[in-house]
Amino acid sequence: MALQSKPTQVNPDCEKFKVRGSRLRVQASVLAFVFLALGFSTRAALTPEQIKSLPPPAAEKVVFARDIKPIFESSCIKCHARGRSKGGLQLDTRATLLHGGDSGPAVVPGKSQQSLLIELVSGLDPDNVMPKKGTRLTPTQVGLLRAWIDSGLQWDPKITFARPAPLNLTPHLPKQKVSLNSKINPIDQLLKPYFEKTKFKSPQVVEDHVFARRAYLDVIGLLPTTPELDAFVTQPARASASTLPVRATLVHHLLSENAPYTENWLSFWNDLLRNDYRGTGYIDGGRKQISKWLYSVLNTNLAYDQFVSRLVNPTPECEGFVKGIVWRGTVNASQSPSMQAAQNVSQIFMGVNLKCASCHDSFINDWRLVDSYGLASVYGDGALEMFLCDKPTGQKAMATFIYPELGEMDPKADRSARLKRVAEIMTGPKDGRLSRTIVNRLWARFFGRGLIEPVDDMEQVAWNQDLLDWLAEDLVANHYDLKKTIERILTSRAYQLPSVDLGETTPKDFVFRGPGIRRMSAEQFRDAIGQITEVWFAKNEISSATNQQARAALAPADPLTTALGRPNREQVLTTRASAATTLQALELTNGETLAKILHKGAANLASSSLAPDELVEQLYRQSLGRHPSAVEKSLARDLLGDPVHKEGVEDLLWAIVMLPDFQLIY
């Protein structure tokens, strides 16, 4: 269930800033001290003894890129570059270094023994040593710095430690030209050079019945019925050249099935938006559902920019999302409702993880406490006081969007104006991230892995950047119609390639070869069983009026869907775990929920007075989209008996729905 994350070296300093509740008072003073010490305090000149005790300057010629840059990178830039300026000092460029910090210039070119930088890194004052955290510089490193300063502070101007411009933030077209008039789907046009470069000879596309099953499950979350499948695979004039248009027609048709489409995608959005949760927060009225609203906007395919606009600047029927969860009692400052809104808006729509930076400047990315609080202040009652690791700092954060370059915010505007402004910025013409984040999520859903992975960290280069850019710009060009994007993807040849084994986690050197083998979601599994057994959930107030029976997404979680990975939605969840686990298997093997469904379903089927062979034929076609083989028929016949007995049907049903062919999307 976790967001997939790649192995990284974790900065063990993270914990140093955290304060234990029970020892809060003791550590508060230490914390305050750390902060003062990070600044360059005023000082007297060094005594001759002190100068003598400094490590001597390195004798050899110093090369910035080779000798100095690594020192900066390992010991300085975490606090003094990439957007951070502890003590006012920024090491971004030679100029900012010369400019110095709150205590004046950090270096005096040509005079290392008079440079504050050298004084601090050599540890003359044990109470004020740089770096504050981590290991001290070695005498050799200090010597290199001295020689570098003494020789005039040579700095290769191409090297900068400034915060780099964010990736995937602004709208831009792919480098490769795409023809919309070609018979070849733009996605395939964009993949052509990729396949050539990675030496991949694209195989035949999958057979019709495999394609149909994939498309049905991906669009409406249901299996094709036998008549539907028959109609599709036996369409006339099926020369191989005409394969794509026929399939495109099917995709188009499925996308027009509004209610089934909605009832499939509800689960995806509920997971993302933490909706349809029945727990925490409700005791004290701190939680609000948006299910009815969500159903209606999916059903009418509200344009994605408007969808987001409504969620971030809500009317009462959809305000549950930014209201978040209000717990009884005292909660950590990083979990206040406004901060929850900041975290969730950033993660879901912009692919930005602010969680670390809600407590302290992040150690894993460039996000700072002030960035998180800036967005939280948009949702709060005016500028919020910042808390560092749950300790008030006395500083307030002005309301601003996490990417100020996308649009300015008047921090003095009232809350409703601020919310309106956030919606404008996020859906405005300068924002290329909104579209990139959602097309990447869609791609990941259909292919088992995103163009960027993890999907919640959009500040990375995609494995096919042009493809990401094109899909995003195409979405915008189509007025943010998500169904158009889905149609583009599902009618591509890439989507129709044979499925591949992605393993549990995908390696860094991932190469794209086709859709990954995926597992049905809990809701899809339950709905598919509903289709076979005609055992559904009771009608629900949210579902469409015509449905007398409800699909799994509309029903409360039960032990079966919970075991199969339906989350409790206390946290935003953007990728469900797909691995089968023993606890799941126990639920499937002897759990009451499935047993009861199959028991009822078997009774329905046994009463149809079909001959054993007919029943097997019917079940195989509906469940697996194919005819049973002679071997399968004979095995099933033995189990069913003749005339068929109910227990036999029940066990056959169980065995079929346990088959990988059934549970996996190939």
Next chain:
Amino acid sequence: MNTPPSLSRRDFIRTAGAATLSALAAGYPRQLLAEEGKLDKPKPTADSVIVLWMAGGMAHTETFDPKHYVPFEKGIAPSDFLSTFPSIDTSVDNIKFSEGLEKLARVMDRGTLIRTYTAGDLGFILHSRHQFHWHTGYAPPQTVAAPHLGAVIARTLGPLNPVMPAFINIGQRFDVGESEEVKAFTTAGFLGSEYGPFNIPFPDEAADSVRPPGGMTPARFQNRDKFYKKLLGASPISEHGSSYQKDSLVRSLDNAYRLLDSPAAKAFDLTLEPLENIRKYVPEYEPGRRFNAKQDRFGAKYEEQMIGRFGLGCLLARRLVENGARYIEVTTEYIPFLNWDTHENGHTRAAAMKRQIDSPVSQLILDLEERGLLNRTLIVLASEFSRDALIEGRPDKKVKDQVEVPDKIQDMKFYGMHRHFTDAGCVLLFGGGVKRGYLYGRTADERPCKTLEKRVVIEDLHASIYHAVGISPRLSYEIEKRPFYVTRDGKGQPMLDLFA
């Protein structure tokens, strides 16, 4: 695929081992520090852990830390009494218990009593938040789904017996009040559902959880599996070859069938236990006695009607430990206003709760000792916080009252510990390397009966439990590129003084 009709014992051990190993090796999220060799691994003194959960807030002054007792009489003021029971001697000279815990008093020489567990400062009190804090070590809400103590142990150590679920949770229903809140911490969280709880709400129905589904004979159940294997072999999907998804699905079903078919499955069946043994846990037990969801949950004498349910849970825990369970939790069950959540009728409810726990907990200790298992099994009896007749929260940090307390008590129902007290609380530890007959921490003898010496917080209690099973408190798992420590920020300190 060709599947033998039944696996030989050797095959069975081989495949189980392989499955377990691969599950552990492949398991995401990955461990940090430990892999990098930067973490000391304490030498384990216990292989299994049993947490006996006193759900709802067990008053220290009514159980293992008795104070000045004044019997009920009309017109008594709540400030007059600190305990509503007289105290009794235990087998340890300097330790007194509250009346009603006579059997536990006799085995106190086998374990350690902590009297100074203090719950977190979470403001206006909500049981389920404190329970979340106790079980995960983190105060909710959290930005990532925090794993339960049992899930951390399951993920880190794996099952002791490969067929046995590594985290078994006995006695909690999830369809009673605040159930979603209880679910929020009864989970493996971001560690993944493989390490989540195997829930057995009613111990007398435990056998059903490892038995074929209702109405299915064992023969039919076996036959269904055989048939499945044949069908799987005949399926053209085999032509696709193996894949991670397919293998994990087939392997998980194998694992499930293996548990259901193993001797360990019998451990779940309490009907196999001789009646005289059951009665040592539940003296009033009558054969066929069931405790199930149909019972009147909210009757005035609920606790008395339910005496025995927790006891059967303890008996089940013993049987499971004998069969290689790794982490078991047995709860008296959290239901708002019932069991240890004594908002009203505190005295009579506490008396019933003591009857609920006294026999089975003491017998569990004796049984494990007799079987030579106590040395390697750590028993922890704990609660989310304590209670007091007057103080809500803690003396220096009082929070909003949730109960009306009259100045003069005319009605017996107001006699008891009806408010939530967080500045002291009792934890009992037995076995697994902890000292015998040892008292840790001291509380005030006058109101507020708060912690005076050797305060214990959840991070350190968890660190001590982890220490016993050989897990460093600094162990962390990576989630969203950051470390998530098994004790908050890796700061838990094992209380080495507790260990012999």
